Amino acid sequence: MKRKSLFLLLLLIFTVTATGAxxxxxxxxxxxxxxxxxxPDYPGSTIVGDIIERETGVKLQREYLVGDLETKVGLMIASxxxxxxxxxxxxxxxxxxxxxxxxxxxLVEKHAPNIKRLxxxxxxxxxxxxxxxxxxxxxxxxxxxxxxxxxELGFFINKKVLKxxxxxxxxxxxxxxxxxxxxxxxxxxxNGEKTIGYLTLFDSWRNFATTNxxxxxxxxxxxxxxxxxxxxxxxxVRQYHTSNTAKAYYKKLNExxxxxxxxxxxxxxxxDQYIEKLSSGRVLGTFNQYWQIQEAQEILLRDDPESIFVPxxxxxxxxxxxxxxxAPYIQATQGMAITTACKDPVGxxxxxxxxxxxxxxxxxxxxxxxxxxxVDENGHFYRTDEQNKMFLDPEWRRDVFGGPYFYNSFPNxxxxxxxxxxxxxxxxxxxxxxxxxxxxxxxxDAYGIKSxxxxxNPPREKKYYPLWTITIxxxxxxxxEQTRMKDVLNAYxxxxxxxxxxxxxxxxxxYVKAISPLMKEQIKVYQEQIDWRMENW
Amino acid sequence: xxTPVTPxxxxxxxxxxxxxxxxxxQQKVLLLMSVPFVIHVIIFKYVPxxxxxxxxxxxxxxxxxxxxxxxxxxxxxxxxxxPIFYQVLRxxxxxxxxQLVFGMVSSIVLALIINEVRLVFFKKAAQTIxxxxxxxxxxxxxxLVRDALSTDGGIVNELLMKLHIIKxxxxxxxxxxxxxxxxxxxxxxxxxxxxxxxxxxxxxxVDPNLYEAAIxxxxxxxxxxxxxxxxxxxxxxxxxxxxxxxYLLSSGFEQQYLLQNGRVIDYARVFTIYELDxxxxxxxxxxxxxxxxxxSVVSLVLVFGANYIxxxxxxxxxx
Numbered sequence: 020m021k022r023k024s025l026f027l028l029l030l031l032i033f034t035v036t037a038t039g040a041x042x043x044x045x046x047x048x049x050x051x052x053x054x055x056x057x058x059p060d061y062p063g064s065t066i067v068g069d070i071i072e073r074e075t076g077v078k079l080q081r082e083y084l085v086g087d088l089e090t091k092v093g094l095m096i097a098s099x100x101x102x103x104x105x106x107x108x109x110x111x112x113x114x115x116x117x118x119x120x121x122x123x124x125x126l127v128e129k130h131a132p133n134i135k136r137l138x139x140x141x142x143x144x145x146x147x148x149x150x151x152x153x154x155x156x157x158x159x160x161x162x163x164x165x166x167x168x169x170x171e172l173g174f175f176i177n178k179k180v181l182k183x184x185x186x187x188x189x190x191x192x193x194x195x196x197x198x199x200x201x202x203x204x205x206x207x208x209x210n211g212e213k214t215i216g217y218l219t220l221f222d223s224w225r226n227f228a229t230t231n232x233x234x235x236x237x238x239x240x241x242x243x244x245x246x247x248x249x250x251x252x253x254x255x256v257r258q259y260h261t262s263n264t265a266k267a268y269y270k271k272l273n274e275x276x277x278x279x280x281x282x283x284x285x286x287x288x289x290x291d292q293y294i295e296k297l298s299s300g301r302v303l304g305t306f307n308q309y310w311q312i313q314e315a316q317e318i319l320l321r322d323d324p325e326s327i328f329v330p331x332x333x334x335x336x337x338x339x340x341x342x343x344x345x346a347p348y349i350q351a352t353q354g355m356a357i358t359t360a361c362k363d364p365v366g367x368x369x370x371x372x373x374x375x376x377x378x379x380x381x382x383x384x385x386x387x388x389x390x391x392x393x394v395d396e397n398g399h400f401y402r403t404d405e406q407n408k409m410f411l412d413p414e415w416r417r418d419v420f421g422g423p424y425f426y427n428s429f430p431n432x433x434x435x436x437x438x439x440x441x442x443x444x445x446x447x448x449x450x451x452x453x454x455x456x457x458x459x460x461x462x463x464d465a466y467g468i469k470s471x472x473x474x475x476n477p478p479r480e481k482k483y484y485p486l487w488t489i490t491i492x493x494x495x496x497x498x499x500e501q502t503r504m505k506d507v508l509n510a511y512x513x514x515x516x517x518x519x520x521x522x523x524x525x526x527x528x529x530y531v532k533a534i535s536p537l538m539k540e541q542i543k544v545y546q547e548q549i550d551w552r553m554e555n556w
Numbered sequence: 557x558x559t560p561v562t563p564x565x566x567x568x569x570x571x572x573x574x575x576x577x578x579x580x581x582q583q584k585v586l587l588l589m590s591v592p593f594v595i596h597v598i599i600f601k602y603v604p605x606x607x608x609x610x611x612x613x614x615x616x617x618x619x620x621x622x623x624x625x626x627x628x629x630x631x632x633x634x635x636x637x638x639p640i641f642y643q644v645l646r647x648x649x650x651x652x653x654x655q656l657v658f659g660m661v662s663s664i665v666l667a668l669i670i671n672e673v674r675l676v677f678f679k680k681a682a683q684t685i686x687x688x689x690x691x692x693x694x695x696x697x698x699x700l701v702r703d704a705l706s707t708d709g710g711i712v713n714e715l716l717m718k719l720h721i722i723k724x725x726x727x728x729x730x731x732x733x734x735x736x737x738x739x740x741x742x743x744x745x746x747x748x749x750x751x752x753x754x755x756x757x758x759x760x761x762v763d764p765n766l767y768e769a770a771i772x773x774x775x776x777x778x779x780x781x782x783x784x785x786x787x788x789x790x791x792x793x794x795x796x797x798x799x800x801x802x803y804l805l806s807s808g809f810e811q812q813y814l815l816q817n818g819r820v821i822d823y824a825r826v827f828t829i830y831e832l833d834x835x836x837x838x839x840x841x842x843x844x845x846x847x848x849x850x851x852s853v854v855s856l857v858l859v860f861g862a863n864y865i866x867x868x869x870x871x872x873x874x875x
Contacts, residue, residue: 089837096617097841113839117617213708221818283707287729287817291699296708493839502834506640509818513730517819 065421173330243487663751686749
């Protein structure tokens with residue numbers, strides 16, 4: 020059965036690629052492209068898509084991800100049946116290792132002036148060991164960086180809690196849980212259902228929402244499984260999973276679990292249940308990266324605006340200075356690549372060059388001037404309330420406007436351009452506050468800020484940042500060690516939190532014993548790469 | 557009046573031996589009809605065995621067969637030295653056996669019960685309802701199970717609390733030792749009706765004369781089930797049992813994968829998940845293949861073993 024479906028899949032891929040790269044009768048070029056995000060099939064005609072098709076004469080035959088990316092990538096590599104263009108998130112380098120991507124250096128030099136200009140700042144980072152560039156990262160920041168409405172990560176707390184407590188500024192883990200506990204005592208139920216004090220997400224690969232926290236409590240931004248620490252002028256890779264901060268964090272969760280503040284189910288629920296609980300408005304707090312709770316926040320903004328989540332940069336001890344925000348970085352280790360199956364690499368790079376130039380980027384992200392956005396006397400873009408409303412409807416935005424079909428998986432620009440306009444409407448400096456909803460404005464006014472990011476310190480620039488974009492070679496000893504370490508975290512973290520308080524020390528000792536021998540190889544690989552980045556970037 | 561020829565005598569009439577070619581000619585239509593299926597089996601079952609060569613390489617995709625690095629039995633050595641392997645073996649066998657035993661017993665019992673129901677409407681409805689869950693994908697079914705077992709308003713906990721059997725909701729999915737039984741129970745729920753179909757079909761072909769004779773002899777309903785229905789469907793039971801032996805080591809992927817969580821991982825990891833996590837996901841195709849070969853070989857041994865035992869016990873058998 021499994022073999023059969025495998026074969027069918029291969030057949031499918033084969034037919035898709037076999038029909039690709041043809042030039043149709045009208046002179047339009049067709050490129051096949053695999054995109055590692057899950058979107059419904061392209062509707063055929065959208066406002067943005069039609070303009071792009073008309074101006075370039077390129078028609079894309081898209082294949083979006085269905086199911087598991089790892090499996091899909093494995094299949095593509097094993098079968099050797101490739102589309103013309105592809106994105107494969109953090110598996111992109113595997114295609115390079117298999118010799119399936121073509122180097123872009125000469126193509127860009129000769130045919131793609133815009134790519135050359137806009138990626139210039141990042142170009143050195145993109146070079147692989149052989150000096151070639153094989154993919155264009157999905158985002159380039161050619162000019163200044165911008166700032167989103169919500170920070171990348173934080174300890175989120177329900178607005179109701181803050182309002183009742185008189186808008187306190189939360190700094191430490193103890194303060195955070197104290198607020199939640201007090202509110203819970205006064206309001207044991209919300210909307211007739213039991214109040215949930217704190218949720219921590221632990222569903223399969225998303226469990227970093229629980230295990231990453233110790234580094235943030237030490238004040239670091241999201242580095243991944245290890246943190247490079249500046250020691251005598253050199254970044255030395257250190258582990259934090261058995262640190263005192265980690266111990267204090269799990270001990271706090273353990274205490275809160277046994278008090279009934281942490282949801283009993285938190286370690287067995289999956290992501291769907293997590294979002295469902297968050298959007299019910301009865302969860303008081305959760306730690307996460309914002310993109311993981313965005314869906315719930317959007318539901319709350321619409322249905323229960325008084326229960327939205329507000330992020331705080333929480334640390335373990337007040338003396339810790341936090342730098343939890345991301346310094347601007349691009350994901351140099353992944354992006355859009357042209358494969359060896361592409362018959363017309365020049366055409367493909369010209370198409371990408373057209374997509375990345377500023378005019379196209381403003382079209383994809385903002386729309387048509389006068390229809391989807393306006394320009395004020397200073398040359399700054401803005402949207403009227405009516406235009407904003409239009410873009411609040413995600414289905415219209417996707418199926419009629421069509422911008423998202425050229426966004427997440429295609430190279431695009433981020434940041435502020437030379438005229439002070441943000442490429443992303445959501446991040447237009449003048450619009451972050453103006454386009455916020457009344458409930459968000461209430462919180463911002465209470466804290467005297469114009470964006471939730473202002474609750475945080477500005478990020479600290481580090482040349483190598485971040486560690487997690489380093490890929491560990493597939494199947495290497497470090498890779499096996501990493502899988503084993505994740506297994507240990509998977510097995511022990513629930514035990515740490517759910518054990519009886521008097522048993523915590525024993526479980527902690529077992530955990531330290533189990534995880535400590537599983538870091539050496541990984542640290543070695545990360546250290547080498549960090550050193551390399553510090554030298555070459 | 558002639559004495560009737562008993563069927564027993566017919567069996568003893570020797571079949572005259574015919575030359576091979578004559579048989580072949582006589583049955584050529586039958587043979588032609590089976591050719592597509594033979595080709596199908598060769599392409600999909602025998603040709604892929606060539607892929608077993610992967611297990612003895614350090615396979616890297618994109619390289620040609622002759623450029624691969626050959627490593628002998630290294631992948632197997634790694635497998636047998638991995639401490640997780642024995643845990644995986646234990647989990648797979650335990651969950652398969654639970655599913656096999658409870659799945660078969662419940663299906664047989666359901667078939668017997670449905671067969672005894674007189675009311676046609678009720679019979680049809682019961683059968684349809686019981687096999688409907690089979691058509692739900694595990695992705696959906698796992699979420700149903702999760703919701704039912706939830707401590708936050710899940711129906712099982714609510715019911716037990718209303719009945720005052722428990723005071724506090726129990727986090728069923730968080731108790732490692734319980735995981736095998738949750739897998740078993742949800743398997744029974746999902747597959748019981750589907751499994752019963754084949755037994756119902758077998759029961760339908762039992763000669764009604766036997767029941768009539770038994771009724772005349774004064775056998776009650778339970779006696780008829782015990783002495784007529786069950787012995788009549790015994791060959792089917794044995795054959796299905798032998799066939800299922802072959803799946804003991806490949807049991808389940810979606811079910812365990814979707815119901816597991818970190819808390820119970822030590823009891824939830826089965827071979828398929830192990831192959832995925834430590835093989836395919838890490839691009840260790842060779843290792844995944846080695847695990848696959850191990851499973852195939854053990855399955856083969858189990859099938860032949862079960863078949864041999866069935867033969868020795870004078871039962872129906874597969875081969």
